[in-house]
Amino acid sequence: MKWITARRRHPLAGYVVVILALALFGVGYAALAPTADQAQARTLAADVSSQDDADVDVAEGRDIYDQTCATCHNYDGSGTTNGPDLRDVGPAAIDFQVSTGRMPSMDPNAQMPRRHMVMSEEELANLIAYYNAEIRNGDAGAPIPADVPGHAPDREEFPTPVRADFEDEESYEEAVEEAEAAYEAAIEEYEAEFDAYIAGADNTDMGMKLYLTNCAHCHSWSGGGGALTDGRWAPEIHDASPRQIYEAMVSGPGAMPMFSDTVIEPDEKQELISYVKTLQTEPNAGGPIDLQRIGQVAEGFISWTIGLALIVACAIWITAKQRAHD
Amino acid sequence: MSKTTQAPKALRGVGNFIDDRFHLAKMGEKNLRKVFPNHWSFMLGEIALYSFIILLVTGVFLTLWFKPSMVEVIYDGSYERLQGVPMSEAYASTLYIDFEVRGGFLVRQIHHWAALIFLAALVVHMLRVFFTGAFRKPREINWLIGVGIFSIAIVEGLFGYSLPDDLPSGMGVRILQGVILSLPLVGTYVSMFLFGGEFPGEDIITRLYMLHILLLPALLLALIVAHFMILWHQKHTQYPGLGHTNKTVVGTPMFPAFAVKAGGFFFFTFAVTAGLSAFVQINPIHLFGPFTPTSITSGLQPDWYMGFLEGSLRIFPNTLDFDIFGYAVPVAVLIPGLGVMGLLFGALGAWPFIEQWITGDKRAHNVADRPRNVPVRTGLGVAGITAYGVLWLAGSNDILSETFSINLYLTTYIFRVLVILGPIIAFIVTKRICLGLQRRDRETLEHGYESGVIQQLPSGEFIEVHRESSDETVEILSSKPTITSTALDETVDDKGVESPESRKGMGKLRRRLALWYTRDNVSVADVEAHSGHHLHHSHSTEEQDKEPAH
Numbered sequence: 087m088k089w090i091t092a093r094r095r096h097p098l099a100g101y102v103v104v105i106l107a108l109a110l111f112g113v114g115y116a117a118l119a120p121t122a123d124q125a126q127a128r129t130l131a132a133d134v135s136s137q138d139d140a141d142v143d144v145a146e147g148r149d150i151y152d153q154t155c156a157t158c159h160n161y162d163g164s165g166t167t168n169g170p171d172l173r174d175v176g177p178a179a180i181d182f183q184v185s186t187g188r189m190p191s192m193d194p195n196a197q198m199p200r201r202h203m204v205m206s207e208e209e210l211a212n213l214i215a216y217y218n219a220e221i222r223n224g225d226a227g228a229p230i231p232a233d234v235p236g237h238a239p240d241r242e243e244f245p246t247p248v249r250a251d252f253e254d255e256e257s258y259e260e261a262v263e264e265a266e267a268a269y270e271a272a273i274e275e276y277e278a279e280f281d282a283y284i285a286g287a288d289n290t291d292m293g294m295k296l297y298l299t300n301c302a303h304c305h306s307w308s309g310g311g312g313a314l315t316d317g318r319w320a321p322e323i324h325d326a327s328p329r330q331i332y333e334a335m336v337s338g339p340g341a342m343p344m345f346s347d348t349v350i351e352p353d354e355k356q357e358l359i360s361y362v363k364t365l366q367t368e369p370n371a372g373g374p375i376d377l378q379r380i381g382q383v384a385e386g387f388i389s390w391t392i393g394l395a396l397i398v399a400c401a402i403w404i405t406a407k408q409r410a411h412d
Numbered sequence: 413m414s415k416t417t418q419a420p421k422a423l424r425g426v427g428n429f430i431d432d433r434f435h436l437a438k439m440g441e442k443n444l445r446k447v448f449p450n451h452w453s454f455m456l457g458e459i460a461l462y463s464f465i466i467l468l469v470t471g472v473f474l475t476l477w478f479k480p481s482m483v484e485v486i487y488d489g490s491y492e493r494l495q496g497v498p499m500s501e502a503y504a505s506t507l508y509i510d511f512e513v514r515g516g517f518l519v520r521q522i523h524h525w526a527a528l529i530f531l532a533a534l535v536v537h538m539l540r541v542f543f544t545g546a547f548r549k550p551r552e553i554n555w556l557i558g559v560g561i562f563s564i565a566i567v568e569g570l571f572g573y574s575l576p577d578d579l580p581s582g583m584g585v586r587i588l589q590g591v592i593l594s595l596p597l598v599g600t601y602v603s604m605f606l607f608g609g610e611f612p613g614e615d616i617i618t619r620l621y622m623l624h625i626l627l628l629p630a631l632l633l634a635l636i637v638a639h640f641m642i643l644w645h646q647k648h649t650q651y652p653g654l655g656h657t658n659k660t661v662v663g664t665p666m667f668p669a670f671a672v673k674a675g676g677f678f679f680f681t682f683a684v685t686a687g688l689s690a691f692v693q694i695n696p697i698h699l700f701g702p703f704t705p706t707s708i709t710s711g712l713q714p715d716w717y718m719g720f721l722e723g724s725l726r727i728f729p730n731t732l733d734f735d736i737f738g739y740a741v742p743v744a745v746l747i748p749g750l751g752v753m754g755l756l757f758g759a760l761g762a763w764p765f766i767e768q769w770i771t772g773d774k775r776a777h778n779v780a781d782r783p784r785n786v787p788v789r790t791g792l793g794v795a796g797i798t799a800y801g802v803l804w805l806a807g808s809n810d811i812l813s814e815t816f817s818i819n820l821y822l823t824t825y826i827f828r829v830l831v832i833l834g835p836i837i838a839f840i841v842t843k844r845i846c847l848g849l850q851r852r853d854r855e856t857l858e859h860g861y862e863s864g865v866i867q868q869l870p871s872g873e874f875i876e877v878h879r880e881s882s883d884e885t886v887e888i889l890s891s892k893p894t895i896t897s898t899a900l901d902e903t904v905d906d907k908g909v910e911s912p913e914s915r916k917g918m919g920k921l922r923r924r925l926a927l928w929y930t931r932d933n934v935s936v937a938d939v940e941a942h943s944g945h946h947l948h949h950s951h952s953t954e955e956q957d958k959e960p961a962h
């Protein structure tokens with residue numbers, strides 16, 4: 087206490103208190119607030135599945151539909167005042183909305199942001215199987231582009247084994263290693279698939295022209311998204327998988343226009359997706375800090391708050407000290 | 413302290429040779445001993461000067477490789493992602509500077525950051541001059557030159573931004589063309605003349621290049637030199653203080669002290685600019701891709717100094733457009749695109765003369781005003797900053813809308829209201845703050861400063877002991893000029909006849925403005941330093957004090 091008493095009137099004491107308080111709140115918030123991982127752990131059945139059509143369960147799909155979709159979209163998919171008619175939208179739209187976590191929506195009046203999918207891959211496959219069998223109008227709407235790579239494997243899909251389930255340390259460690267290897271193998275497989283898809287497209291000019299002509303005026307040149315009219319916004323597409331981008335184009339979610347396969351052909355879509363995904367992984371040649379690639383607004387902000395501020399601080403510094411005979 | 417040492421013979425010989433012919437010693441003696449007032453706010457203009465030097469040097473470097481040509485080439489340079497893409501030679505050569513020229517990327521980024529800092533420094537320097545009244549006689553001409561430098565620098569920046577012919581460049585040029593087209597009668601002709609045909613044509617980059625590297629920098633350089641020569645001749649203004657009068661300048665001599673400081677300051681400015689360029693990516697043209705007239709992207713703004721024009725274009729309502737004989741007059745582009753710029757520079761250029769007209773003050777001023785002592789001018793300045801700031805923010809309304817999840821249309825309405833209300837509120841608030849500070853100054857002058865020591869009087873009353881301020885403070889506070897105007901002098905002569913001047917409309921307007929300009933000021937003319945009763949307490953606590961507690 088003496089140590090504090092002696093220093094509490096120090097000119098810097100006030101700043102120290104403020105910094106400590108900020109740190110306390112910051113760390114406290116980070117410790118107590120639910121993270122995305124925890125939130126997801128509650129909703130995500132931790133099981134992986136293949137997407138083979140063979141082992142889909144239409145009955146299970148019906149349960150999911152009735153529980154999570156029917157409230158707004160009605161039991162036969164004909165829609166209610168809260169949700170649109172689903173019968174003609176096609177499975178690509180269902181896959182896009184659910185796999186990007188936008189559906190099921192908490193608030194039908196608000197535009198849903200992207201989030202983790204609330205069901206497992208298997209459940210989604212069942213849901214789509216049920217949709218195709220019972221709700222879809224013939225073969226209306228676009229099908230799922232199965233040859234376009236889907237999303238990268240999630241860490242949560244490969245749970246680390248729990249120590250209590252194992253007899254001894256050795257077998258436990260073995261299991262941990264196995265899970266790790268499985269995850270890495272899945273990542274590798276996905277990356278190979280992704281690269282193969284991207285590699286098929288080597289006409290940067292076509293991809294760039296298609297992207298800058300059709301997509302960039304909402305999603306911006308970098309895919310970072312942008313504001314739209316009436317309080318809506320075009321989401322950033324950095325996290326979107328090639329398949330999700332493809333599905334968005336053929337289904338036209340929300341305010342987005344539909345770009346069917348006759349408007350932009352599948353190989354053009356491949357070029358387009360390749361262009362924007364390659365651009366996003368492009369390193370920042372101009373320096374480690376890229377200002378989120380927001381552009382001129384951020385650059386102007388930095389030029390004032392860092393550039394000019396530092397120089398003015400220097401001016402204050404060099405004129406502060408004056409010798410008596412100056 | 414030490415005996416005078418003679419220079420080495422070789423030096424003496426050369427020195428004498430030159431001195432015999434040009435009389436440099438006398439000139440050097442006079443100019444090297446020139447005195448510079450010591451205050452950080454007098455260094456702001458130097459930041460602009462140093463940034464300009466950095467711009468010249470890096471700009472020369474860039475011209476060695478840049479090809480201002482719109483001839484289409486197929487890129488086959490070392491940047492793999494764009495290989496095989498058709499683009500203009502201008503864009504291809506910029507990629508060459510970035511990826512093939514050693515240090516080219518860094519120099520391009522230095523050039524761009526220096527441009528942003530150059531204009532920012534111009535603005536803060538101009539604000540300093542405005543708020544301290546340093547534009548008053550005899551410095552009106554130099555103020556006008558400064559306004560000229562500011563306006564040319566903005567255009568110079570816009571043209572430089574347009575040269576690489578990347579996506580944002582092309583969009584910027586397209587907006588420039590839109591504004592040109594909005595000119596009634598001559599718009600289409602000027603556009604066709606500038607672009608050599610339809611947009612984008614094949615000439616615009618070549619022409620902007622000539623303007624960017626030859627004409628505009630030459631004008632800037634000439635104006636900057638004139639600005640400096642006038643400054644050198646008229647000397648700096650200085651803040652009020654002991655020994656600071658309209659006739660004497662107090663400060664550091666040019667040589668050696670100030671020269672060392674200024675030299676060091678140049679290197680610091682360069683270090684900050686180079687540091688930013690090394691670590692923070694700016695205008696990554698290789699990511700944007702080349703401009704084609706069909707390409708457009710959201711989330712792009714001009715560089716910050718054009719932001720206020722972008723903002724005024726974004727929020728100006730388009731309901732005022734009209735047709736005349738079948739020709740459209742796009743008021744919604746004409747007024748925000750050209751009118752706002754004209755208003756800004758017109759108001760800046762005219763202000764010294766308006767102020768002189770209102771006050772009738774024809775004296776020369778070498779001692780700067782403290783901003784609080786001229787509340788109306790300070791209030792107008794802050795109102796101007798507010799209007800500019802609101803327009804500037806409006807230029808990034810899509811970024812704000814997305815970042816803070818505000819409805820885009822709502823931001824437009826908010827900015828439309830703010831651009832009218834904001835300056836009015838800012839003026840009133842600033843004026844009140846200035847007057848409050850004036851009252852506190854008067855209080856400090858009269859009573860000294862609060863020492864923080866509490867004493868109890870025999871009567872039981874507690875008082876805080878005030879101490880006398882330093883001579884410097886007293887000088888600063890008591891030298892507060894009283895703002896008056898000749899328009900408020902008695903205009904009715906002894907025969908009861910009003911002077912013809914003040915009977916006219918302009919005379920009446922001037923009188924009203926003068927009232928508004930001088931009203932509410934707190935005078936210190938009747939105050940003798942440290943005559944207040946607080947001091948009385950501290951000096952003679954034993955005496956019975958009849959005055960009420962305070």
